[in-house]
Amino acid sequence: MKLFLKIVIALLLVISGVSTQAAYHPLKMTFSKMILTEDHHAEITTKFFLDDLTEQIKNKYRLVNVDFSSKETNGIQCLQRYLNSNLYVRQKDEKIEFKIIETSFDEDHKVLIVTCKSEKRFDEKKSFELYNTLFFEVFSNQVNHLKYNGKENRFNLRQKKRDFYE
Amino acid sequence: MNDFLFYTNQGISHILDINGLDHLCFIISFSLFYTFKDWRKLLGVVTVFTVGHCITLVLSGFNIVRINSGLVETLIPITIMISCLYNFKCLFLKTKQQQSSLFTYGVLLVFGLIHGLGFSNYLRMMLFEEDSILVPLFGFNVGIEIAQLLIVLLFLSFIFISNKISINRTFVLWCVNGIVTLFVIKLLFF
Numbered sequence: 001m002k003l004f005l006k007i008v009i010a011l012l013l014v015i016s017g018v019s020t021q022a023a024y025h026p027l028k029m030t031f032s033k034m035i036l037t038e039d040h041h042a043e044i045t046t047k048f049f050l051d052d053l054t055e056q057i058k059n060k061y062r063l064v065n066v067d068f069s070s071k072e073t074n075g076i077q078c079l080q081r082y083l084n085s086n087l088y089v090r091q092k093d094e095k096i097e098f099k100i101i102e103t104s105f106d107e108d109h110k111v112l113i114v115t116c117k118s119e120k121r122f123d124e125k126k127s128f129e130l131y132n133t134l135f136f137e138v139f140s141n142q143v144n145h146l147k148y149n150g151k152e153n154r155f156n157l158r159q160k161k162r163d164f165y166e
Numbered sequence: 167m168n169d170f171l172f173y174t175n176q177g178i179s180h181i182l183d184i185n186g187l188d189h190l191c192f193i194i195s196f197s198l199f200y201t202f203k204d205w206r207k208l209l210g211v212v213t214v215f216t217v218g219h220c221i222t223l224v225l226s227g228f229n230i231v232r233i234n235s236g237l238v239e240t241l242i243p244i245t246i247m248i249s250c251l252y253n254f255k256c257l258f259l260k261t262k263q264q265q266s267s268l269f270t271y272g273v274l275l276v277f278g279l280i281h282g283l284g285f286s287n288y289l290r291m292m293l294f295e296e297d298s299i300l301v302p303l304f305g306f307n308v309g310i311e312i313a314q315l316l317i318v319l320l321f322l323s324f325i326f327i328s329n330k331i332s333i334n335r336t337f338v339l340w341c342v343n344g345i346v347t348l349f350v351i352k353l354l355f356f
Contacts, residue, residue: 033294047291108235111291145292154172 028052028139032087032132032146042089042122044098045115046134050105053112056138057082068103068112076103083116086136091128096120124149132157170305173292177309180288181317188242188353189281191346193317195249196274198339199256202322212318214271218278219285220307226286227303238283243353245277250347257340285310 032046054066054075061078068075080100089096098116105112122128135142144157181189196215200208225231289306293299328338 029291031292031294045294047294049291106290107232108287110235110287 028135028142030132030134030142030144032144034130034146034148036122036124036149037117040121040123042096042098042118043101043115044087045113046087047106048112048114048134050110050112052135052138053079056135068105071100071103076100079114082134083114086133087116087131089118089122089128089130091123091126094120096122169301173289173302173305174309174312176292177306177311178313179309180285180306181310181313187349188246189284189314190317191349192242192246192249192277192281193314194321194342195246195253195346197318197321198253198343200322202326205322208318208322211270211274212314215274215278215281216311216314218275218280219282219310220278222279222282223286223289223307224303226283227289227299231283233283235287238280238287240354241280242284243350245280246346246350247354248273249277250343250350253339253343254347257336257343 028049030046030048032044034042034044037043050068053068057063057075057078058066060082063074063078066075066078067073068079070076083100084097087098089098096118099119100114100116102115103112130146130148132144132146134144142158146155146157148155180186181193196211197208200211222231226233285306289302293302325335325338329335
């Protein structure tokens with residue numbers, strides 16, 4: 001047993017030294033919360049896994065380095081363009097895009113929290129369609145969770161499954 | 167869907183998701199030598215693991231304990247590797263695994279503590295600042311337990327069926343342990 005423990009400890013030291021820790025999170029998802037503000041705008045706060053987001057923005061906009069540290073950085077500006085195409089609302093046949101107003105990181109610097117506000121006023125009494133296709137073009141197993149205006153309205157948004165002949 | 171059910175569903179999905187098999191592999195690795203006849207001992211083992219991950223899930227959920235998430239995500243596959251290596255040792259030496267020794271319980275408790283930290287990273291991702299932690303924590307934990315028991319049941323059934331159709335049990339255990347080990351190697355290095 002002692003020999004076995006020694007072997008295990010030795011192996012662990014080797015593994016710890018060379019491990020690249022590839023899969024921080026094999027699960028691909030974002031979490032969003034949408035609320036209505038007093039000035040009749042919609043506000044969405046979304047949490048992204050930073051590594052996925054960095055990779056996607058880098059590839060899509062051909063950046064060498066991506067910086068999300070402030071609203072003026074290349075990362076956030078490209079993210080704004082990305083959100084314009086992949087996170088928006090349609091109401092009364094009108095597309096309402098969201099503008100990034102705040103960004104922050106979690107304590108471990110693994111998650112980027114982005115808050116954005118609708119550019120136009122939002123009529124909460126009328127029906128609307130929310131489009132959230134973040135990372136759908138990258139990960140087939142991407143799931144985007146959304147909580148809308150309280151605990152009772154939750155949605156898991158997934159890609160439509162494709163048939164072979166499509 | 168109310169909060170409790172939502173987070174229970176998330177707990178189940180977190181364990182059973184085909185793209186995040188690390189916890190599933192760990193459950194299989196520590197259940198490897200058990201059969202339906204050993205259900206009491208297995209229940210004891212699962213309970214100890216559950217207690218471990220509940221402790222750190224709660225402590226981390228309330229921000230009493232915070233460990234670097236990168237370190238945790240490296241430690242989880244290492245716990246699986248240790249379990250697999252121990253299984254290989256038992257298989258190779260043809261010794262009976264010490265199914266209910268204090269040492270086994272102690273190790274599983276510690277591993278449970280580590281896995282609980284991994285669960286808490288995921289739970290924290292789901293919550294926003296003003297969200298209450300209690301219901302999500304409880305619901306998520308319940309979901310994890312349901313998924314764990316389901317995996318144990320399915321695995322024991324698989325072993326039972328393979329025995330019934332006369333596949334050599336030792337051969338099956340070698341294969342299962344080997345597959346889990348390969349998966350862990352992939353997690354660690356690729």
